[in-house]
Amino acid sequence: MDIVVIGIGQSLRGDDGAGLAAVRRWQEAFPATARRVRVETAELPGLGLLDLLAGARAAVLVDAVRADSLAPGAVLRLDPEEAAAFAPGAGSAHGWGAAETLALGRALDPSLAACRIRLIGVVGADFATGAGLSPQVRAALEAAAAAIEEEVGRLLSP
Amino acid sequence: MRENIEVGALARVEGEGGLYIGLTDGNVTEVRVDIYEPPRFFEGFLIERFLQEVPDITARICGICPVAYQMSSVYALESILGVTVSPQVRLLRRLLYCGEYIESHALHIYLLQAPDLLGKESALELAEVAPEVVKDALRLKKIGNEILKAIGGRSVHPVNVCVGGFYRWPDVEPLRALLPDLEWGLKAARECVRWAKDLPYPDLEVDYEFVALHHPEEYGVIEGEVWSSKGRKTPVTEFEKAYLETHVRHSNALHSHTVEGTPYLVGPMARLNLNHAQLHPQAKEALKESGVVLPLRNPYKSLIARAIELVHFYAEAIERIREYRPKGPAHAALKLKAGEGAAATEAPRGLLYHRYAINKQGRIQRARIVPPTAQNLPRMEADLFALAPKLVKMEHAEATLTAEHLVRSYDPCISCATHFLKLTIENK
Numbered sequence: 001m002d003i004v005v006i007g008i009g010q011s012l013r014g015d016d017g018a019g020l021a022a023v024r025r026w027q028e029a030f031p032a033t034a035r036r037v038r039v040e041t042a043e044l045p046g047l048g049l050l051d052l053l054a055g056a057r058a059a060v061l062v063d064a065v066r067a068d069s070l071a072p073g074a075v076l077r078l079d080p081e082e083a084a085a086f087a088p089g090a091g092s093a094h095g096w097g098a099a100e101t102l103a104l105g106r107a108l109d110p111s112l113a114a115c116r117i118r119l120i121g122v123v124g125a126d127f128a129t130g131a132g133l134s135p136q137v138r139a140a141l142e143a144a145a146a147a148i149e150e151e152v153g154r155l156l157s158p
Numbered sequence: 159m160r161e162n163i164e165v166g167a168l169a170r171v172e173g174e175g176g177l178y179i180g181l182t183d184g185n186v187t188e189v190r191v192d193i194y195e196p197p198r199f200f201e202g203f204l205i206e207r208f209l210q211e212v213p214d215i216t217a218r219i220c221g222i223c224p225v226a227y228q229m230s231s232v233y234a235l236e237s238i239l240g241v242t243v244s245p246q247v248r249l250l251r252r253l254l255y256c257g258e259y260i261e262s263h264a265l266h267i268y269l270l271q272a273p274d275l276l277g278k279e280s281a282l283e284l285a286e287v288a289p290e291v292v293k294d295a296l297r298l299k300k301i302g303n304e305i306l307k308a309i310g311g312r313s314v315h316p317v318n319v320c321v322g323g324f325y326r327w328p329d330v331e332p333l334r335a336l337l338p339d340l341e342w343g344l345k346a347a348r349e350c351v352r353w354a355k356d357l358p359y360p361d362l363e364v365d366y367e368f369v370a371l372h373h374p375e376e377y378g379v380i381e382g383e384v385w386s387s388k389g390r391k392t393p394v395t396e397f398e399k400a401y402l403e404t405h406v407r408h409s410n411a412l413h414s415h416t417v418e419g420t421p422y423l424v425g426p427m428a429r430l431n432l433n434h435a436q437l438h439p440q441a442k443e444a445l446k447e448s449g450v451v452l453p454l455r456n457p458y459k460s461l462i463a464r465a466i467e468l469v470h471f472y473a474e475a476i477e478r479i480r481e482y483r484p485k486g487p488a489h490a491a492l493k494l495k496a497g498e499g500a501a502a503t504e505a506p507r508g509l510l511y512h513r514y515a516i517n518k519q520g521r522i523q524r525a526r527i528v529p530p531t532a533q534n535l536p537r538m539e540a541d542l543f544a545l546a547p548k549l550v551k552m553e554h555a556e557a558t559l560t561a562e563h564l565v566r567s568y569d570p571c572i573s574c575a576t577h578f579l580k581l582t583i584e585n586k
Contacts, residue, residue, distance in 0.1 A: 044221065047265075047296065048303075048313065100282065107285045108293050 002057040003037040003155050005148060008098050009064050010043050015072070015124025015137045018064040022122060022144035029142075030149045037152060049098060050105040050112070058116040058155045060148060063098050064137075065121035072125030073136035075143045077151070080106065083119050118151045120144060177561055178408070179546050186546035189539050190408045191565070204525040209235050209516055213319045216512070216527070220571055221314050222265070225258040225306070226505030228319040229380055230512040230527075233501030235321045238516055241490050247323040248380075249478050250309060253333075254316065255379050255503075256475035257305030260343070262506035263426075263464040263471075264302060266569045267350065268295030271461050274563040275357045291353075294346050298468070301339045305475060308332040323489030333479045340479070344472040347465070348444050354465040355448040359458040360563075364541060366455060367420060368428035369401070369533075371504050377436045377470055378429065379504045385432050386422065387453070394502045397511050403528060414533040421536035424508025425568065426463035427454045438477075441470035457541060458567045464506075494520040505530050507571050531570045538568055 007023030010016045020041050027034040040052050053059055065076065083099040098119075106113045122144050125134040133141075180188030200219055204212060212231045217224035229251060236243070243251075268291065269281040278284045285292040303313035309328045310316015318324045366387070371394075373382035384392040384400070392400045401422070403412040415421055430437075431453040434445065445452075445466050454463055500513035508530030515524040545564060549557040 046221075047269075047299065050296070051300070100280070104282050104285055104292070107282065108289055108296070 002055065003059070003152065004053065004056040005034075005037055005039050005060045005062070005152060006045075006049070006052055007039075007041040007062045008045060008049070012129060012131055014126040014128050014130060014132065015122075015134050016064045016127050017131075018122035018124055018133060018137050018140075018144070019062040019120075021133060021137075022062050022120070022141055022148065025141045026145035026148040029145050033149060033152055033156070036156060045098075045101075047101055047104075049101045050109070053105065053112060053115060056115055058118075060118050060120060060151045060155070061098060061102075062120045062122070062144065062148060064124040064127075066127065067121075067123050070123045071136070072123050072134060073140035074123040075140055075147050076119075076121040076123065077147060078119040078121060080117050080119065083121075116155065118155075120147050120151065177542065177565065179542070179549065179561075181550060184550070186543065186550060189543045189546055191535055191539055191542070192408050201525040201527055204514075204522045207522050209514075209520045209522065210321055212514070212522065213321065214317060217315050217319075219527075219529075222262050222571060223258055223505045223507065223510075224315045225254050225310075225319075226503055226510045227527075228316075229255065229503045230501050230505075230510045231514070232319060232321050233380065233503060234499050234512040234514050235516070237499035237501055238497040238514070239321070239492055239495065241322050241492065243323050243490060244486060246327075246482070246484055246486075247489070249481060250324060250328070251319075251380060252376075253305065253475060253478040253482070254309050254319070256471040256478065257302045257309070259467060259471040259506050260302030260305065260475070261299050262302070262569075263468045264295055264299035266506075267354065267461055267464050267468070268292060268298075270569070271458075271566055272357065274566060275359065275458065275461070294349075297339075298343055298346055298350075301336065301343050304336055304339070305333075308336065320489055322492055323487075325488065327484035327488045330482060330484065333482060337476065337479060340472060340476045344440065344469065344476065347468040347472045348440070350468055351444045351448050351462070351465045354462050355450055357461065359456060359461075362457060362541070362545070362564075363455045364457065364544070366427070366537070367416065367422040368431050368453070369422045369424050369509060370428040370432045371502055371509055372433055373436065375436070377438070377474070378433050381503075384502060384509065386416075387428075387432060390416075394511070395500055397500065397502060397528075398513070398526075401528075401533070403532065409535065411532045411535060412528075413536045414528065415536055421540050422533065423537045424530045424533050425460060426467055426506070426508075427457075427460045428508065429504060430454065430463040430466060437466070438470045438473040440473040441466050444469045457564065460567055460569070464569075492520075494518060498524070500526075505571075507531060507569050508533060529571070531568075534568055534570065538565060538570070 007019040009019040011020055080102050122140055125136050176192035178190040178192055213228040216227040216231045219227050273281055273284045306316045307313040310318045368387040371378040371382045372385040384397055400417050401414055403414050406413050450462055496518040498515040502509050502511040510530055511528040513526040514522055517523055
């Protein structure tokens with residue numbers, strides 16, 4: 001279980017919950033793969049993300065992203081360095097977005113710097129408070145689950 | 159610079175707030191800290207809830223200081239029912255609080271405020287030049303979260319606290335297992351004070367009225383009287399007579415002031431200035447060694463107060479774990495009755511007051527929560543007003559940054575401070 005899949009987001013902040021929903025959809029659609037890795041969901045891990053990554057050789061992080069230039073529901077695949085371009089606004093009440101925390105952790109911890117990390121981002125439409133995903137993001141969950149499956153499959157193959 | 163200064167969103171502050179400085183003919187005439195995080199209806203959520211649900215609901219007000227919200231609520235509710243908790247429950251409550259102070263202070267000192275003082279944009283930039291400092295910071299913080307986890311089942315929003323005590327005694331072993339880390343943390347916290355005393359703090363001395371909980375026998379956190387540096391000593395039950403909350407148009411948070419109408423300051427500087435005689439000997443030693451002279455009056459230097467408290471709470475945590483020997487029931491039996499009661503405890507950010515009225519079935523009829531950040535908002539605005547003539551001479555980016563630094567030094571927890579009030583509109 002040295003591979004971890006982490007869904008990140010606040011389920012009470014609209015499309016911010018896309019990462020959680022995508023990981024759950026993937027677990028349902030691909031149970032055999034999901035059983036072979038460690039799966040975590042975290043509403044607002046902040047610096048706790050580093051604890052979730054501890055001991056992992058490779059990780060797939062799934063999170064919502066804000067990107068005005070991209071259509072809501074688009075599924076992105078990024079390296080950690082690319083994720084820095086999606087630095088957080090004030091959307092998170094705790095100031096530590098996934099990209100920022102990851103950059104801090106990788107700067108300080110050689111084992112985390114060596115960890116193979118892929119990020120799957122789902123472009124959200126609406127991040128207002130309240131439960132529920134927008135139709136565009138709901139429609140994108142299948143594609144996001146397929147992307148998770150492909151990334152995890154690549155990490156599992158020798 | 160002649161235009162108004164508006165800082166849309168403050169980064170690295172809990173919750174979301176904005177700042178507005180208004181100019182007329184180049185003179186500063188208005189300063190507002192705007193709160194636009196959606197109002198939190200916690201006082202309303204609690205109505206008709208059974209009292210035992212309250213600590214777990216109020217804990218959700220803040221992810222950094224859930225323990226304070228649990229503790230003020232249980233003490234207020236216990237005061238109605240006449241519950242006295244056992245010494246071991248009390249010890250465990252102090253220990254839980256130690257965990258919260260440790261994680262909250264380590265986060266603020268190193269990752270939120272130090273980058274400002276050292277001219278770094280973020281902790282990430284600080285990590286590039288001082289990786290060991292940031293590594294220690296993360297470890298110092300994590301140990302605090304580990305205490306919360308060992309007592310409350312998880313590292314954020316612990317769930318074991320109930321009116322009357324704890325649902326079950328935490329196991330002794332996981333707590334004892336933290337001792338080596340805590341010993342390391344105590345040394346690192348002493349080192350933190352040595353480092354903190356020489357940081358480049360901007361000059362700003364303010365004649366604050368400091369307000370904090372005071373306990374004659376221990377560093378005031380739970381129980382005791384509300385003391386003010388102007389000599390006022392207020393029993394907690396009289397708090398609302400001495401300190402009033404009013405609504406201001408630009409903020410979802412209520413603003414507090416003394417009964418004389420003046421702003422006051424709660425938080426680490428207030429506690430240290432009023433309660434340094436009750437510090438743990440290790441923290442007293444750290445204070446003495448630092449050469450820091452009390453009272454501290456510079457808001458930026460609240461970092462030093464946090465560092466000294468970090469020593470205190472590491473030292474106290476070690477002692478409490480060594481003394482922890484669970485025996486008998488983990489919580490007192492409750493005998494329900496109708497009534498009203500209030501309590502205050504010290505959250506890492508300052509005094510947190512709760513008042514509840516319950517009916518004879520133990521259901522909440524009224525709830526009042528006065529968080530530390532709401533109490534500090536008028537003080538924050540007054541300090542920004544004093545700083546404003548300097549700000550208006552700066553370039554916009556520099557002015558923004560300078561104002562942000564001051565606001566962040568208060569460690570405001572703006573998401574906690576926004577709760578809803580009943581609105582009355584009067585047509586004149």
